[in-house]
Structures are given as structure tokens and as C-alpha cells.
Amino acid sequence: MQLDFHYYATYCAAFLAGYSHEESLEIAYSAQFVDECSRTLLAKLKAPSHAATTQMQLELMDARTDPVGLQDITRIWAAFHFLPRDLHAEKKKCGKRYLDKYRLICGPNGELVKKTVEFAKGRPRQSVGIAMHVLADTWAHANFAGTPSLVINNTNNVFFELFPEGDGFIEKQITFVHKRSVPDDLENSVYTNSLYQSNENSIMNLGHGRAGHLPDYSFVRYKYLPAWGDYGELTKDNPSDYFKAFSQMVYAMKFIRGVEDEFVCNTYDTESVSPHEDRIREIIEKRQLISDDDWKAFGEELSGKTVEEFHLEKYFDEYMETEKKDKSSTFLGKFIRGAIAHKGMVIDEIYRSGNKAAGAAKEKRGLRFRLKKG
Amino acid sequence: MTIFQRIKNVLFGILVLAAGVVFLLDPSDEAYMIIIAFLTLGLAIRGISDIFFYFTMARHMVGGKVILYKGVVILDFAFLTGTLSNVPKIYILLYLIAIHAFAGAIDVLRAMEARSKVEGPWKLKCFQGVGNILLAVACLVFIRYTNTALIIYSIGLIYSAILRIIDAFRPTAFIVIR
Numbered sequence: 001m002q003l004d005f006h007y008y009a010t011y012c013a014a015f016l017a018g019y020s021h022e023e024s025l026e027i028a029y030s031a032q033f034v035d036e037c038s039r040t041l042l043a044k045l046k047a048p049s050h051a052a053t054t055q056m057q058l059e060l061m062d063a064r065t066d067p068v069g070l071q072d073i074t075r076i077w078a079a080f081h082f083l084p085r086d087l088h089a090e091k092k093k094c095g096k097r098y099l100d101k102y103r104l105i106c107g108p109n110g111e112l113v114k115k116t117v118e119f120a121k122g123r124p125r126q127s128v129g130i131a132m133h134v135l136a137d138t139w140a141h142a143n144f145a146g147t148p149s150l151v152i153n154n155t156n157n158v159f160f161e162l163f164p165e166g167d168g169f170i171e172k173q174i175t176f177v178h179k180r181s182v183p184d185d186l187e188n189s190v191y192t193n194s195l196y197q198s199n200e201n202s203i204m205n206l207g208h209g210r211a212g213h214l215p216d217y218s219f220v221r222y223k224y225l226p227a228w229g230d231y232g233e234l235t236k237d238n239p240s241d242y243f244k245a246f247s248q249m250v251y252a253m254k255f256i257r258g259v260e261d262e263f264v265c266n267t268y269d270t271e272s273v274s275p276h277e278d279r280i281r282e283i284i285e286k287r288q289l290i291s292d293d294d295w296k297a298f299g300e301e302l303s304g305k306t307v308e309e310f311h312l313e314k315y316f317d318e319y320m321e322t323e324k325k326d327k328s329s330t331f332l333g334k335f336i337r338g339a340i341a342h343k344g345m346v347i348d349e350i351y352r353s354g355n356k357a358a359g360a361a362k363e364k365r366g367l368r369f370r371l372k373k374g
Numbered sequence: 375m376t377i378f379q380r381i382k383n384v385l386f387g388i389l390v391l392a393a394g395v396v397f398l399l400d401p402s403d404e405a406y407m408i409i410i411a412f413l414t415l416g417l418a419i420r421g422i423s424d425i426f427f428y429f430t431m432a433r434h435m436v437g438g439k440v441i442l443y444k445g446v447v448i449l450d451f452a453f454l455t456g457t458l459s460n461v462p463k464i465y466i467l468l469y470l471i472a473i474h475a476f477a478g479a480i481d482v483l484r485a486m487e488a489r490s491k492v493e494g495p496w497k498l499k500c501f502q503g504v505g506n507i508l509l510a511v512a513c514l515v516f517i518r519y520t521n522t523a524l525i526i527y528s529i530g531l532i533y534s535a536i537l538r539i540i541d542a543f544r545p546t547a548f549i550v551i552r
Contacts, residue, residue: 020392041528048455056487057487058480058483058484058487059484060482061484062480062484066541068541091434094434095430095431097430097431098430098434101431112474140483150432151431151432151434151435151438152435154435154436154437156436156437169457198434198441198444200427200431226436227435227436227437228434228436229436230436236443283393
């Protein structure tokens with residue numbers, strides 16, 4: 001997913017869940033900041049590097065893929081962008097080495113999503129934003145794993161875009177190129193993806209790199225052969241998934257606000273969303289690379305207030321100018337604490353499942369970034 | 375990283391470090407032959423590990439048989455390399471030039487990205503990048519000298535050995551603070 005959904009759509013969902021305009025902006029900023037908070041940025045802010053929620057392109061190219069490096073990559077990508085659906089998934093005749101990667105495949109409505117949403121309840125709005133980013137990505141990034149893995153994340157030339165026609169769909173072969181400088185060509189179904197690398201742990205095999213940005217576009221429907229799928233074709237219907245993601249975000253935030261008693265997987269808010277369903281589907285299905293303007297306009301219709309554009313540096317001065325001992329009470333300080341806590345929770349869950357792909361999490365009490373409820 | 379992996383990394387690092395120092399101090403033809411033997415061994419390990427990777431992982435993957443074929447071909451190539459008694463040194467130098475130039479370009483690009491996008495720290499990365507590019511240039515300038523490949527290769531061995539040893543002491547647990 002991109003800024004259009006993580007920032008503007010999250011704002012809309014938060015507002016529909018009952019947050020005020022200002023609160024919704026804070027949640028939306030936090031959700032988008034997950035895609036910005038790299039180690040390079042944290043170094044600039046003089047903030048703890050282990051709070052990183054993403055890695056820049058060249059940070060990734062520079063990342064080591066020895067066991068320690070792989071764990072570091074997996075911690076970031078599995079925790080924030082490819083939350084595993086089922087840490088105990090089974091596949092016949094597979095060894096543990098394979099299963100450890102197979103079990104990191106991302107997907108919606110897993111036990112970890114439930115834990116993520118419940119974890120955010122009672123915490124600052126920065127944690128709510130983080131949880132909404134993670135939840136939304138479980139829909140967009142489904143079927144790929146947040147760890148470098150050829151055997152899980154690879155794709156081949158069996159890749160078709162589906163266009164609605166009559167009661168069904170027509171198929172069009174997708175062409176992948178490797179030029180980052182050229183934007184995706186929607187008209188001719190030409191998209192950029194990462195290079196094929198036969199090394200299992202090559203950074204090119206991280207997440208949905210081999211499928212390019214297709215999972216990030218709300219309008220696209222496609223079918224392909226996932227590397228892990230035993231030659232079974234998989235159809236991905238992003239418009240349907242993105243609508244569910246939006247409805248589930250509203251439901252999750254209502255739970256976090258205390259409107260709903262519990263967060264149950266496979267449950268979506270229909271009460272607040274259905275009056276706007278046509279409008280939301282129209283935005284989602286519109287063939288465009290970026291839908292910032294449409295979501296922004298929808299958000300402004302909902303709240304009647306101007307939804308400011310995402311300003312990365314909005315809270316930087318506050319954090320930089322605050323004394324060290326008080327930093328944890330600043331906006332970014334709360335985000336950093338929330339990110340560390342969420343990352344630790346996910347690492348711990350993966351480790352407890354008997355999978356060491358993300359390493360171990362140690363609990364340390366009494367430090368400055370101690371997390372408090374409420 | 376397990377304790378066994380740490381011990382393995384330290385021991386291997388010391389071994390490589392010692393080899394690098396010996397080659398640097400005594401760049402003889404015998405040392406050159408040892409490096410060829412290393413390359414042969416490296417290729418053989420790569421081929422065998424690809425075959426192993428196929429049977430443990432890639433056989434579950436769509437199109438995974440390519441990995442098996444690749445492993446067999448590399449292993450075959452390792453046997454072929456092992457039978458060569460006199461590989462022209464210029465090939466080793468060309469290999470070193472490509473490796474260092476690529477690594478240097480990546481470091482410099484990363485430094486530039488850090489500087490322009492978020493104004494983050496960039497000087498150290500840029501310094502590393504320039505260092506790598508200088509090594510590549512050194513290979514080019516001294517391409518006619520017979521021992522250049524050996525000396526540059528030895529420096530590379532020492533550098534990677536030091537990194538490996540440091541790596542063995544890196545903390546591996548993520549600290550959660552609740």
C-alpha cells in the first residue's frame with residue numbers, strides 16, 4: 001500500500017470510527033510514518049535505531065544476509081509490512097527449514113492481526129496508527145513473506161492482469177521490467193519488479209518485490225503462480241481486499257475506542273461504511289498510480305475540514321528540541337516506543353512458535369522507553 | 375546466532391586472516407596456486423550447497439528444478455577449474471575490479487541518498503565507497519604487475535576476516551521494553 005491508503009484512507013477510516021479530525025490526522029500520520037521510519041532517518045533524529053519500521057532501498061541493498069542480517073530484515077518487514085497469517089501452518093513433506101519461511105507468509109485475519117489490534121488498545125494514537133498500517137498491509141501484501149526467500153516470494157512469467165468484462169474477466173499477460181526510473185504503464189500492463197536472483201536469501205526476494213508494485217495498487221486484479229503454491233493459480237482481487245481492509249480498519253478502531261467489546265477476525269464494519277460504499281469502491285477501482293486526491297477529497301467531505309498533506313518533518317523539531325529525558329513524551333517519542341513494543345511483540349510470537357527467523361526478544365524492565373498502558 | 379555459529383565464525387575468521395597475512399608477506403607462485411585451490415573449493419561448495427538447497431527447499435517451489443541444474447553445472451565447473459594449473463592472473467584482477475567498483479558505487483549512491491532524502495549521516499558510507507573505488511582503480515593501474523592480484527586479494531581476505539570476527543560478537547537479541 002502507498003501513502004494514499006496509509007495516510008488519507010486511514011484518516012477517513014479513523015474519522016468514521018469516531019475519532020475527531022485532529023485525532024484522525026495523528027493516526028494517519030503515524031500509519032504513514034511506518035513507511036518512512038528507517039535507520040537513516042532515526043540516525044538523523046538521534047533516536048534508537050532498533051525502532052526502525054522500514055528500510056530504505058539502498059539500506060536494503062547494503063543489508064547483510066547472514067543469519068543476523070536476515071533476522072534484522074525479518075524483524076522489520078514481518079512485523080510491520082508482512083504480518084504472518086499462521087505461524088503454525090502445515091505443508092506436507094516439508095522440512096523445518098522450509099516451514100519456518102512458509103509460516104511467515106502474510107495474510108489477513110490471522111491470530112497476529114488480532115493480537116496487533118488488541119495490543120494497540122489503551123495505548124497512544126501513534127500505536128493505533130502503527131496497528132492500522134500493519135492491518136491494512138495484511139490485505140495488500142497477502143501471499144508474500146516479510147523475509148528474503150526465493151522459495152516463497154518468487155514469481156515467474158505466468159502472471160496475468162484481469163479486466164472485468166460482462167459477467168467475467170478477460171486476461172492480459174503482464175510484462176515485468178526492471179527499470180525503477182520508468183513509471184508503471186497501466187495501459188499496457190507493463191510493471192517494474194525486482195530482478196530474479198537464484199540466491200534464496202537475496203534481498204531481491206524480499207516481500208512482493210518479484211511482483212512489483214501490483215499488491216500496492218487498489219484497482220488491480222491479477223492471477224499468478226506463487227512460488228509456494230504447488231503450481232496452483234492464485235487470483236488476487238485488490239478492489240475487494242482493499243474495501244475489506246478499509247472496513248476492518250473502521251471496526252478495529254471502534255474496538256480500540258471501546259465502542260466494540262472485542263475484536264473478532266473476519267468481522268467488518270458495515271454500519272459506518274455502507275453509506276459510503278459506492279464512493280469508496282469508486283476510488284478503489286479507479287485505474288491510477290496514486291489516489292491521494294480522491295481519498296483526500298473524500299476525507300474532507302466526511303469531516304468538513306481540510307485534510308493537510310503528509311508532512312514528514314511535522315514532528316521533527318518537537319522531538320529534536322526536547323531534552324533527552326522528556327523525548328519519550330513527544331509525538332515521535334510515543335511512535336518510537338510503540339514501534340519498539342509492537343516489533344517486540346511480533347518477534348516474541350514468532351520465536352514462541354519455534355521459528356527463529358526473527359531471532360529472540362528479550363524483556364528489559366526499567367529503561368527509558370518503558371511502555372505504559374494508557 | 376548460536377554459540378556454535380559464533381565459534382565457527384571466529385575460527386574461520388582467524389584462519390582467513392592468517393592466510394591473508396601470509397599471502398601479503400610472501401606473494402609467491404605457490405601462494406597463487408593456493409588461491410586457485412580456494413576458488414575451486416569455493417565453487418565446489420557453491421555447487422553442492424545448491425544441490426542441497428534443492429532437496430531441502432527448492433523442490434517445493436514452482437520452477438525449483440532450475441536450482442538443481444545450476445548446482446550440477448557449478449559443481450562440474452569446480453572440477454574443471456581444479457584441473458587447470460595456470461589460470462591467467464588478469465582474470466583474477468578483472469574479477470577484483472568488478473567487485474570493488476560495484477561495491478564502491480553502491481556505497482556512494484547510498485551516501486547520496488541518505489544525504490539528499492533525509493539529510494542523514496553519509497560521510498562514513500561515502501568514505502567506504504571511495505575506498506572501494508580506489509581499490510578498483512589500483513587494480514587497473516597495477517594490472518601489469520604479476521603480484522597485484524595476490525596483494526589485493528590478500529587485503530580483501532584480511533578485511534572480510536576482520537568483519538567475520540566482529541560479526542561473531544554482534545548482539546542478536548532484540549530488546550523489548552514493556
